Amino acid sequence: MDPAEFARTMAHVPSPVTVVTTMDGTGRRWGFTASSFSSLSLDPPLVLVCPAKTASCHKAFVAADRFLINVLSVHQSAVARHFARSGHDKFADGSMEPCEYGLPGLSTAAARLACTLHEVLDGGDHSILVGRVDAVFTGGSEPLVYYNRDFTRPESCALTPAS
Template identity: 55%
Template sequence: MAAVPAPVTIATTIDRQGKRWGFTGSSFTSLSANPPMVMICLSKTASTHAAFTGCAQFMVNVLADNHGHIARRFAAPRIDRFSAGDMGDCEAGLPGLPDAVVRLVCALHQVLDGGDHSILVGRVEQAVTTGGEPLVYCGRTFTQLALESARV
């Protein structure tokens, strides 16, 4: 699967005690148009697993091509991923990246078994787009899309 390009996202949530949680994910995709739903996968052994599988809402931040350092930080274990201050309070009071290409506020619709991962199905309640080029993960590295206009 390393050869398959994927968008780079950071999912965020807040637990009942008000603690912020987040993880970098590239297993993210649209699931349904009506109702609008997305899915993102999270390892069952991740420190963030209980927070996300027990939350009411989460946000998916689709990262811009200059956000590789943020993606690496949110993938690192045993650190305060929010310490850099680049995540602010965004829609629905969830932590988000103000200059993410897309921010999706999702209600947790369902948690499905996906082997060693849980599949978080989110019903999209709000979508914000800011423009910019998305960060892509392919070949075990971050890369950028080479967008070219197609002639029809």
């Protein structure tokens, strides 16, 4: 399989945009932007998110007891870009505030899921963090979607009844 062809194909699969945060044992805050986020199980309530193994925050997340998934709202593409860049203090702008478990979060997120680390699995060049969902928040705004290498909003689909 040609990796470039695979990447082009996956760009046509819409996905939610999240910023995942945690704190290490010293209280240092860590975060990254992820579109590799999905529900996994209802019983128990599990989700998964996948940080790159090359990310500077990778070690902090695979060792974390807890993490917070902020599902970004349609107006938060700047936050997604900010947390996707490396080499700077991602929390310096003050957009994050203590939320569930005191973890850094966005009060204006479309949704938040506070998780306890359940398991870390190998996922090739990424790790798969399986989180047990302990608390949720729904903000009511439309979620930000990543599609065709750009941030967009979901299209509402009107279903017509079958005749």
